[in-house]
Amino acid sequence: MAIKSRPVYAGFNVDITAQQHVLALEGQGADALLEKLAGGHPMLERAEILYVATGSDHDAALRALGAANYWLAPTAEALRDRLSEILAHATMCTRLYVAGTEGFIGSIVQLAADFGIANASIIKEFRGSQQRRVQCVHCKGFNDNVTISPFQCVHCDLHLFVRDHFSVRLNAFQGVCINAETPDIIPPSVEMYR
Amino acid sequence: MIHPEIIVRVTDIAVVAESIKQFTFERVDGGSMPVFAPGAHIVVSMDDQGKLRRNPYSLMSSPSDSTSYQISVLRVVESRGGSAFMHEHVDVGDTMTISHPIDLFPLHATAKRHVLIAGGIGITPFLPMMEVLNESGQVFELHYSMRSRRRGAFLSELERRYGSRVSAEVDDEGGRLDTRKLLIDQPLGTHIYVCAPLPMIDLVFGVARELGWAEENLHREVFLAPPAGTPFYTNLAKSGTTVYVAEHQSLLESIEAAGIDVPYLCRGGACGQCETTVIDFDGQLMHHDIFLTDDENVSGTKIMPCVSRFVGASLTVEL
Ligand code: FES
Numbered sequence: 001m002a003i004k005s006r007p008v009y010a011g012f013n014v015d016i017t018a019q020q021h022v023l024a025l026e027g028q029g030a031d032a033l034l035e036k037l038a039g040g041h042p043m044l045e046r047a048e049i050l051y052v053a054t055g056s057d058h059d060a061a062l063r064a065l066g067a068a069n070y071w072l073a074p075t076a077e078a079l080r081d082r083l084s085e086i087l088a089h090a091t092m093c094t095r096l097y098v099a100g101t102e103g104f105i106g107s108i109v110q111l112a113a114d115f116g117i118a119n120a121s122i123i124k125e126f127r128g129s130q131q132r133r134v135q136c137v138h139c140k141g142f143n144d145n146v147t148i149s150p151f152q153c154v155h156c157d158l159h160l161f162v163r164d165h166f167s168v169r170l171n172a173f174q175g176v177c178i179n180a181e182t183p184d185i186i187p188p189s190v191e192m193y194r
Numbered sequence: 195m196i197h198p199e200i201i202v203r204v205t206d207i208a209v210v211a212e213s214i215k216q217f218t219f220e221r222v223d224g225g226s227m228p229v230f231a232p233g234a235h236i237v238v239s240m241d242d243q244g245k246l247r248r249n250p251y252s253l254m255s256s257p258s259d260s261t262s263y264q265i266s267v268l269r270v271v272e273s274r275g276g277s278a279f280m281h282e283h284v285d286v287g288d289t290m291t292i293s294h295p296i297d298l299f300p301l302h303a304t305a306k307r308h309v310l311i312a313g314g315i316g317i318t319p320f321l322p323m324m325e326v327l328n329e330s331g332q333v334f335e336l337h338y339s340m341r342s343r344r345r346g347a348f349l350s351e352l353e354r355r356y357g358s359r360v361s362a363e364v365d366d367e368g369g370r371l372d373t374r375k376l377l378i379d380q381p382l383g384t385h386i387y388v389c390a391p392l393p394m395i396d397l398v399f400g401v402a403r404e405l406g407w408a409e410e411n412l413h414r415e416v417f418l419a420p421p422a423g424t425p426f427y428t429n430l431a432k433s434g435t436t437v438y439v440a441e442h443q444s445l446l447e448s449i450e451a452a453g454i455d456v457p458y459l460c461r462g463g464a465c466g467q468c469e470t471t472v473i474d475f476d477g478q479l480m481h482h483d484i485f486l487t488d489d490e491n492v493s494g495t496k497i498m499p500c501v502s503r504f505v506g507a508s509l510t511v512e513l
Binding site: 087 | 384
């Protein structure tokens with residue numbers, strides 16, 4: 001079922017006019033670039049690729065692309081720090097690309113907004129797990145990589161039902177207590193988002 | 195009435211540069227003027243010997259001044275009448291009708307830096323913009339191109355007020371805006387705003403796109419003057435009437451003169467608001483707008499009556 005509030009991503013299309021290309025790739029998001037640039041591409045001479053593996057293994061393939069700059073980030077956090085440094089010195093002739101899970105894309109969109117980059121001008125491709133980032137509406141804590149519903153909030157231990165509404169501002173879905181009236185009954189979890 | 199109007203008195207007229215006059219309007223009823231956002235324009239109605247003219251002009255007064263509005267009008271040599279009327283027939287003390295402010299050229303709150311590019315009389319919307327940007331401590335720069343210093347309205351005052359944030363490119367001194375140089379190094383989060391004749395806007399946007407600028411950061415304001423042309427008749431299907439469009443009148447003005455309201459915002463072929471369905475025609479639609487796509491133009495099903503005309507035997511639109 002399509003979720004109206006969930007963002008749709010147009011996919012990787014190289015903006016050939018850009019003077020500098022900055023690419024943030026997470027996990028299987030690397031495939032978005034590798035498939036597109038299979039035969040090499042002039043943009044690579046002006047490309048800066050940041051990649052965090054999160055369980056996938058594209059390091060060698062990405063390295064082989066021969067981009068002007070390539071960095072394998074140890075964590076998504078480290079990738080975002082490096083990206084901030086790059087954007088702090090970037091010009092308007094720069095194009096930002098991001099590929100990976102929804103949570104990762106959302107985090108890059110938020111970071112870019114601090115540098116005045118409009119959401120619409122970022123080239124995005126969704127790849128990887130449908131897992132959700134969920135905010136507990138009770139304790140406001142965020143739960144990453146949620147694949148089942150209901151699930152137990154890692155912060156307050158409540159059993160949360162995952163609502164099908166995505167908040168762009170929070171970059172998260174909402175989790176609401178499923179058994180507030182009947183705390184003894186814990187409904188079984190179902191794997192919903194692989 | 196879809197366009198509420200304000201009756202104003204002309205309280206001051208000043209020559210601010212060669213061929214440019216500045217007009218100050220105050221409400222006849224003594225009330226305060228509606229608040230406007232920098233970049234907004236008003237539409238001034240003129241009764242030119244029984245012919246209705248309505249021209250858009252950017253507001254250039256201070257947004258914090260609620261007692262009056264100011265506009266500046268360049269006398270266009272090839273004018274079909276609007277600017278000539280303002281220059282020759284409007285006197286201090288006259289009563290005129292203006293629209294409420296229309297906001298098609300707003301500042302963007304998320305911008306880190308604002309680059310304002312004015313060509314000639316296109317300086318006007320930038321006066322209130324700079325005032326607001328300056329007061330709120332935002333980063334901006336103005337590039338002001340003009341034919342000669344004599345035609346550069348407000349230049350010395352702007353230089354005095356904003357110092358090195360203002361640079362002038364004067365044609366007859368050999369000055370020329372180096373668009374590429376200007377745009378290639380702008381930091382992320384910069385927005386450009388261009389108010390100038392169409393060729394200059396096309397040039398700036400063209401260079402920006404070549405350099406990979408995001409569309410979201412490009413803003414423009416242009417009011418195309420409705421061109422004169424051979425008079426023609428237009429049948430208005432819904433209203434069941436026919437209007438005559440004189441040589442120096444726009445189709446929109448002639449429809450309005452018949453007492454029929456048409457939605458509009460820019461009256462200069464840019465915003466798309468006046469888009470009207472063409473039901474039938476025998477002849478040629480003369481598209482002068484920059485809103486419809488080439489495909490739409492070829493399809494012959496739409497016309498922008500604020501600037502476009504018709505040549506031929508008969509034209510019927512949906513109004
Ligand atoms: S009123 Fe804006 S295009 Fe006609």
